[in-house]
Amino acid sequence: MSEAGTPVFSVRNLWKVFGPKADRVPGSELADLPPAGLRERTGCTAAVRDVSFDVEKGEVFVVMGLSGSGKSTLVRCLTRLIEPTSGTLAIDGEDVLGMDTTRLRELRRHRAAMVFQHFGLLPHRTVLDNVAYGLEIQGLGRTERRAKAAELVEKVGLSGLEDRRPAQLSGGQQQRVGLARALAVDPSVLLFDEPFSALDPLIRREMQDEVVRLHREEGRTMVFITHDLSEALRLGTRIALMRDGGIVQLGTPEEIVGSPADDYVREFVRDVPREQVLTVATAMRPPTAGEGDSGPALRPGATVSEAIEAVARSGEPVARVTEGGRLLGVVDHACLLDVVAGTGAREVTV
């Protein structure tokens, strides 16, 4: 159990193997075969391979990886839309693998709402009725559910479009309806399966901002699948980077970019502008005598890029990193340039 209390999801040694006699793979010597070898010997694919992690309350947990790395299978296992082959899985401390069909239905409807890439809206219903749909299933009366739906339509920025049908909306607007519908049931966790990948870049960016805003305002727990690194870095509190069914690294964006776990991750993040992800808390050094007296003050979470701007604007040689009035360290030109150049920057401790 973590400081934040019971995790929303707690996943241990989870496997999903597709193919004949899949059960024999986890825990046997077959489990150590590389994907091609496993396929050759058994005809099986290990889409999720011995994966363990917790999703903490209030975080945006991003599952990232290339096509075929196992992202969708993993997230579908969380609500047993795909049945795991082995392992353990709990939501809010309750065993998911032991749930009967009624409890599972309740889990998918109320506790873990999914937002898909293809919006799955009902074409003959209006925006308002699409949003109210989840509440109808929950058995809420008509007046009550329309009032609640109107509130959510406003929350996702669709006021004025309540009476339109899905075909009369843009892709981004349709995705907002999908989002409002998922929010309507007030789930403990929202699961997003590449929800924005079909949208054009500007709208996609707008929807990402929407997710950031919703997260900030409501602190809702989210699990977000993407194959897009910049999306993962923008949205993720933590990122699980998958390869061949396994998690190769699980960490904050700063940990993944600042301390890649292996060459694969290093290659993956090679083109990321480090100064936009790494923070002054990582780049700073202890002050020498008198250095703490002047220079712009930054919070430890400020990015190196923000620090460069602050130092340049102030004309001072250093910026101070402070928290609650306390001086934590300073960043000078050399510290900041080290990060940009990727030279000698302190490793981020995980």
Ligand SMILES: Nc1ncnc2c1ncn2[C@@H]1O[C@H](COP(=O)(O)OP(=O)(O)OP(=O)(O)O)[C@@H](O)[C@H]1O
């Ligand atoms: N029903 C299935 N039967 C057999 N193999 C499957 C099945 N579903 C997925 N796989 C395989 O499992 C692996 C992981 O697939 P998955 O769809 O989870 O990956 P993904 O990372 O979500 O990919 P994408 O980004 O392309 O959606 C792939 O090798 C895929 O071919």
